[in-house]
Amino acid sequence: MTSRTAFPAAEAYMRSCMNDSAHDVEHIYRVWQYALDIAGREGGADTGLLTVACLLHDVGRAEQFADPAVDHAVRGAEKAYVWLIENGYPAGFAGAARDCIQTHRFRSDAPPQSLEAKILFDADKLDVCGAVGIARTLFYQAHTSQPLYTLDGRGGVSDGEGDTAPSFCREYRFKLEKLYGQFYTKRGSELAAKRKAAARQFYQALLDETRECYAVLNTPCPE
16 A cells, blocks of 8 residues: 655645635545545556545645636646656656546536546545534635525525525535545445544534524514
């Protein structure tokens, strides 16, 4: 199994690119460890390639923050490929890492093809599951000034289903609750299933508490 110090230059480059709380270096390390766990159960994966792809999978995040039209997976894949070539990695290895990174994003019309790409996808999605996933989502939304919820047409709190305006509730209904059926590996699915209840409980508690508040606000005062 690949050690944590196997690719110090790639790790240093990754650290130079990470600058937000939802996608920090600890996110990278968690994804890496999930990936090695999955690879150990699946068998047949190139753990060197997988490690490099994990370390560099979010190096395009800063560009997406600066311009939301930029796809960080596509931009990060390009940056990683250039860095790998410039640092002496074979073109085939650099290209395989680029392919893994380019297809790791949930919202993508380019699904992962190789085993390493599928493992990276699953490992990255595991870090959006459960309590950690809820916390990271809230960090990200605070960074982008998005609200916890929006109001429906009756003055109550929307559950997020079908909403077009961004909010935590919309993100939960649009993405977070649907993650658990999107895994490519058996091990990834097993780990995700253990976390599903924690995320659901938080979302439901938030919805219940805010709806209770607005129910009081919308109750007419007695004459």
